[in-house]
Amino acid sequence: MTLMPKALLLVAALGLAACNNPDRYGAGGPGANAGGFVDTTGLGDPNDPRSIAYFNQSVGDRVLFAVDQSTLSPEARVILQGQAQWLATNSDYAIIIEGHADEQGTREYNLALGARRAAAVQQFLGSQGVAAGRMKTISYGKERPLEVCSEEACYSRNRRAVTVLSMGSGA
Amino acid sequence: MTALKSLSAALMIGVAGLVAAPAMAELNIVIDSPVIEPMPFAIPTFVDEGGAGDYASNISRVVAADLAGTGLFREIPAEAHISGVTAFDAPIAYNDWQAINAQALIVGAVQASGDRIVVKFRLFDVFTGQPLGEGLQFAGTPDSWRRMAHKVADAVYSRITGEGPYFDSRVVYVAESGPKNQRQKRLGVMDYDGANVAYLTDSSSIVLAPRFSPSGDKILFTSYASGFPQIYLMDVGSLETRSLGEVPGTMTFAPRFSPDGGTVVFSLEQGGNTDIYAMDVGGGGLRQLTNAPSIETAPSFSPDGSQIVFESDRSGGPQIYVMSAGGGEAVRVSGGKGRYGTPVWSPRGDMIAFTKQNEGRFHIGVMRTDGSEERLLTASFLDEGPTWAPNGRVVMFTRESAGAGGQAQLFSVDISGRNLKPVTTDGPASDPAWSPLLP
Structure with missing residues (x-):
């Protein structure tokens, strides 16, 4: 319950933004650098199975959900098994699991729903052997849609949990 | 962040009764009735009682906007007024306000000197020819002039609708x-x-x-x-x-x-x-x-x-x-x-x-x-x-x-x-x- 000067808050925010996923909010659009974002050059060669680019693209960094649901589909479980295997091999990385919702819902409910989705992924990855200390979750609710149209085609891609890699084993 | 000053600035509101008249219940709006015809009102530009400058007209305009903004009141524009109001205590020419169908009349005055503005107003029921409630006076710093306008509008709104005030809020x-x-x-x-x-x-x-x-x-x-x-x-x-x-x-x-x-x-x-x-x-x-x-x-x-x-x-x-x-x-x-x-x-x-x-x-x-x-x-x-x-x-x-x-x-x-x-x-x-x- 300490007083938190504003400067300290800003530093903390920038600290989190320095993750390695250019696509975590939007498709690398102009706004993607607004939070002090890294560019894509740090992601490595997508053909190198140890690279972040490989994780994001070939393993798959995200899973999608049905309306109001946080249940993992069979497809989602396959992707998450792949993530768990990749994380077992690449033990230098920690992860932040971001839960998101589409815009059909109130702000508060969607925050809670995004947290549910992130936790569902966290629990599954844990069951696949990823150490709890390497994982954090965060909910963005409906604050950071990936797609901006107001149709199911976009909503279905926005109801997601994204696994964002960061250096450090999370200890 | 200078505008924040106005939020925390001490607004010294001295409320003073100017007229001890009983409230007449003739003039009122029942908000929950199924159909509402907005009540026509007139608010001649507040009288400058010294140093008021633009405050007199600005405060009158904010009062009018507050009331009209509720959808319950309709302002009769100044061009339609027959009488002017040149002195706060001058007798009201009720016939002139009745002729343009102003049901409520708001008369006000503003005085400014140094870092202090005083705003006072009276509300009249035009068709009964009576003041509605006491006159009130608010005093504050010049940068709180909008708050004083909201206070005037709140008093008018409450007297006529019977509802609590809300304009002086953030x-x-x-x-x-x-x-x-x-x-x-x-x-x-x-x-x-x-x-x-x-x-x-x-x-x-x-x-x-x-x-x-x-x-x-x-x-x-x-x-x-x-x-x-x-x-x-x-x-x-x-x-x-x-x-x-x-x-x-x-x-x-x-x-x-x-x-x-x-x-x-x-x-x-x-x-x-x-x-x-x-x-x-x-x-x-x-x-x-x-x-x-x-x-x-x-x-x-x-x-x-x-x-x-x-x-x-x-x-x-x-x-x-x-x-x-x-x-x-x-x-x-x-x-x-x-x-x-x-x-x-x-x-x-x-x-x-x-x-x-x-x-x-x-x-x-x-x-x-x-x-x-x-x-x-x-x-x-x-x-x-x-x-x-x-x-x-x-x-x-x-x-x-x-x-x-x-x-x-x-x-x-x-x-x-x-x-x-x-x-x-x-x-x-x-x-x-x-x-x-x-x-």
């Missing part, structure tokens, strides 16, 4: 910019009518759903400043901000004050499950009020502090429930089709405002606290998050348009469903929260 909200997938958000605070904007944070972190303390001097909000959503408490005067109730590994959000300002009720998420908790405003005394595997969020106290209304999806979809302020068993009060959220207890205690989703549309609605007499006030692609005016008569909320270019805007509506209108802001805005009536 709204804290989220000012938005940037594209939909990278929206920048910062806290703003403004007069209820959108004037006197000041920004309380920058856009470096997402901020959500600010809420005023019952005394109006503090704001609770949710921010991603630490990287994760957490509740913060800001002192409006100094902008000093501290985090509240940090529990590692949890997300905290949706905070609101208790009516006595001593308790914060909020949502805490842990391991994917969200429940409602309370803590002291100092941050200690954390206690859990709900304990369910479902989502429990958006808590709001009843004005007597004895109960909490909140949103839960324990029955499947989100619905509205009421429980004791200490937690325990909850009673579902929303019964209609669709999904219900963001319940807010009226300051009068008689109603709950809420967001409803049904068949792809969003609504702002009100109902009795037992869920009866549900009334939907709006319908659009996305309406959410109502907040009550201090008199429990008007709600303000967020309306967001659809599509890639979708933007949020503040709207207000009378709880009769009438007078739906946008609130003027600098740019896109969301998550309004009304302050109590200023002192």
